[in-house]
Amino acid sequence: MGTRAAEQREEARRLAARMEAEGVRNVALTWVDNAGITRVKAVPVQRLADAAERGVGMSPVFDVFTSGDAITESEHLGGPDGDLRLFPDLDRLTPLAAQPGWAWAPVDRYDQLGRPHPACQRQFARRMTERAAAAGLELRMGFETEWVVTRAPAGHTAAATDAYEALDYPCAGPAYGMTRVVELSDYLRDVSEALSVQDIDVLQVHPEYAPGQFEITTAPGDPVRAADDAVLVRETVRAVSARHGLRASFAPSVVAGQVGNGCHLHLSLYRDGVSLHRTPDADWGLAPDAVAFLGGILGALPALLAIGCPSPASYLRLQPSHWAGVYQCWGVENREAALRLITGAPDDPDGGHAEVKTFDAAANPYLAVGAVIAAGLHGIESATRLPAPQTGDPGTFGVRERARRGIVRLPATLTEAADRLEKSAPLYEALGEVLHSAVLAVRRAEEAHFAENDAEEIAAATRWRW
Ligand code: GLU
Ligand code: MG
Secondary structure (H helix, E strand, O other), X not given: OHHXXXXXXXXXXXXXXXXXXXXXXXXXXXXEOOOOOEEEEEEEHHHHHHHXXXXXXXXXXXXXXXXXXXXXXXXXXXXXXXXXXXXXXXXXXXXXXXXXXXXEEEEEEEOOOOOEXXXXXXXXXXXXXXXXXXXXXXXXXXXXXXXXXXXXXXOOOOOOOOOOOOOOOOOOOOOOOHHHHHHOHHHHHHHHHHHHHOOOOEEEEEEOOOOOEEEEEEOOEOHHHHHHHHXXXXXXXXXXXXXXXXXXXXXXXXXXXXXXXXXXXXXXXXXXXXXXXXXXOOHHHOOHHHHHHHHHHHHXXXXXXXXXXXXXXXXXXXXXXXXXXXXXXXXXXXXXXXXXXXXXXXXXXXXXXXXXXXXXXXXXXXXXXXXXXXXXXXXXXXXXXXXXXXXXXXXXXOHHHHHHHOOOEOOOOHHHHHHHHHHOHHHHHHHXXXXXXXXXXXXXXXXXXHOOOOHHHHHHHHOOOO
C-alpha cells in the first residue's frame, strides 16, 4: 500500500490546496449503511491528505444500525469493539454548491491493516461491476430521484414522530402541472444549478404525481458512479431545500395511502461499446445475453426487494396501480410492470434500456446496483429466458386473470422479502456471508421495531429519515 498511499496523499494535498483557495473548509466523507442512511465523518480540508493516506476512523457497528438509529447485531458485526478506516475516493471529490465552504467525497471502507472491509457496500458494487466486465459486459446505470417538498415547520422540530403531523406544501398545482414549476421556479432553478456546477448531468426535472412531489433523472454511467450520484443528488436537493426554507422527504411513503417516492434503477448493457438493446432482428432488440440478464433480475426480484425496498415503509408504497411495480412481471413500456423495458427512439444507439421500478430511496444505492448486477449475471450463467411481456395493469386483472398470465405479486411485507433474500444462493454468494447476514439482521430489526405500528405511524416515523 506504501507507494499508492503516498500517491494518494500527494494528490489529496494538491486538490485540498485548490479547494482551500476556493473557500472550502470541510470535506464531508460519506457512505451509506445497510438501512439506507447516508452516514458521515467530516474533516477540515487541511486534513484531507491525512485522510487519503491513512483513512478516517469509524466503527463497524454502523453496519447493523437501523434507519431509526437503533443498533442490532449479526453473527459477525455489532458491539463496541473494532475500528474501520474510511478512504475518500478523490476522483469524486466535489465542492458542494448549496453548502458553501463544504466539499464531499464518497468513501471505501478498509480495516486498520488496509484490507477491504467485507461489508463495504461500495466495494461490493465495484466487485460486481468488475465481475460483469470480466464477462465482457459493461453496465450503464442511473437512479431516478423522487422527493416531496414541504415547508420547514417553525422551530424546525425535525423528529416528526407525531403520526398526524400536517404537511405544509409550498406548491398546490396539479400532478405534472406547470403550475408547480411556476410556484417553485427559483427553487427548481437552484437545484438544477447546484447539480450542474457539481458535474451531475441532469436529464429531466419535473413535478410528479403526489402533492409536493418532484423528480430528477440523471445521465447513465458506471454503476458505482450512479450510486455516488444518487447520494450527491439527494444531499444537494436537501441542501437547496433548506436554503429555501423547505424540507425534502425521500421516504418511500410520505403519507400512508398516497403515491410514494420511488427510486427506480435504470440500466443498459453493452458489449465492446455496442448496446445489447439494439440487436437487429432480435425480439425487442435484445441480444441473448440481455434477455438472460433481465430474466435473472426478474427471477430474483422477490429477494432483491429486501435490498431495494428495505424498510417496512417501503411496503406502504408498494400498492397495485400506484406505478410502483408490485407484480413480478415485465413489459415493454409498461409502467405497472416491476421490470419495464424502454425501447427509446429506433435511431438512438443508446436509447434502449430497462428500469427496475420497484426500488425506493430507502435502499442503499451501492447494494442496489451490486445486487441487480449479481442477479443479472446469475441469469446469464443459468441461461434464463424471459416469459411473455405483459401489457396493462395487473392490479386491475382479477385473481384468475393474473393466474392465467402467470403473474405473481412480489413480497408484500419486508419479512417475506427478507425470507427470500435469506434463501437466495446467488445473492448470498455475491454479497458474501458478512454483508448478507448484516443486511438481514438490519431487516429483521426494522420489522421488529415497527411490528406494533399502523401505516400512518410508520410513515410518520420514517418520513424524514432518508
Ligand atoms: N412515484 C412512483 C413510485 O412510487 C413512480 C412514478 C413514476 O415515475 O412512474 O415509484
Ligand atoms: Mg417518477
